[in-house]
Amino acid sequence: MNIRKLIAGNWKMNGTVAVLSEIETIAAGTPDSVDVAICPPFTLIAPASGRGVPIGAQDCHSASTGAHTGCVSVAMLKEAGATLCIVGHSERRADNFETDSDVRAKAEAAQAGGLIAIVCVGETLKQRDAGEAISVVQGQLAGSLPENRDGLVVAYEPVWAIGTGRTPTTGDVADMHAAIRAVVGPAVRILYGGSVKPSNAAELLAVPNVDGALVGGASLTAADFLPIVAAAA
Numbered sequence: 001m002n003i004r005k006l007i008a009g010n011w012k013m014n015g016t017v018a019v020l021s022e023i024e025t026i027a028a029g030t031p032d033s034v035d036v037a038i039c040p041p042f043t044l045i046a047p048a049s050g051r052g053v054p055i056g057a058q059d060c061h062s063a064s065t066g067a068h069t070g071c072v073s074v075a076m077l078k079e080a081g082a083t084l085c086i087v088g089h090s091e092r093r094a095d096n097f098e099t100d101s102d103v104r105a106k107a108e109a110a111q112a113g114g115l116i117a118i119v120c121v122g123e124t125l126k127q128r129d130a131g132e133a134i135s136v137v138q139g140q141l142a143g144s145l146p147e148n149r150d151g152l153v154v155a156y157e158p159v160w161a162i163g164t165g166r167t168p169t170t171g172d173v174a175d176m177h178a179a180i181r182a183v184v185g186p187a188v189r190i191l192y193g194g195s196v197k198p199s200n201a202a203e204l205l206a207v208p209n210v211d212g213a214l215v216g217g218a219s220l221t222a223a224d225f226l227p228i229v230a231a232a233a
């Protein structure tokens, strides 16, 4: 199945209104054949919207309202202009103790509210070194994925590759993405994430079953992000 590639940027806790012109530069430089999205911090979702690039959130709450101090619901994200939502990023799983079932509840809430859910999975270095990478990710998929696969996106992000400059071999990426494909079926986009940059994007995006990338550090400027987008064209 021929799936259009998606290059999604995760700005994490970076960015202010002053840098939002990067989004217009990204919009202007994106070829028609590639989908892009930028996921800025919550505070930038509204001002980032309407600049020519779909905007996503980095997290959501699974409840629609209530006593959840510091949290943001899907309806709030939608009202601010978001069309996508990352859930289960490894930094949230580690820093905020999010479990697979929390991640599934968030993905279901995102879908029910009309957002595209990007569900993140990935093993630690200890798990990879123990030969458990594929079984760990299969377990995360079993616990985190919503039943509804319409428009669903899965991002495979080995924890040890995030922000480290290290990446798995293309063979390891191929094996993992094939294992994920076997679970999710032919229509779900499977992104690779973890130290994607202009110099390695083409080889990673050429791996079978890699339908795009989730990009952290290299999504913060159009100068770094656009060559990655071009590699997906």
Ligand code: PEP
Binding pocket: 010, 157, 161, 162, 163, 164, 193, 194, 195, 196, 214, 215, 216, 217, 218
């Ligand atoms: C991420 O945090 O989703 C990520 C992939 O980060 P980086 O590209 O900086 O490794």
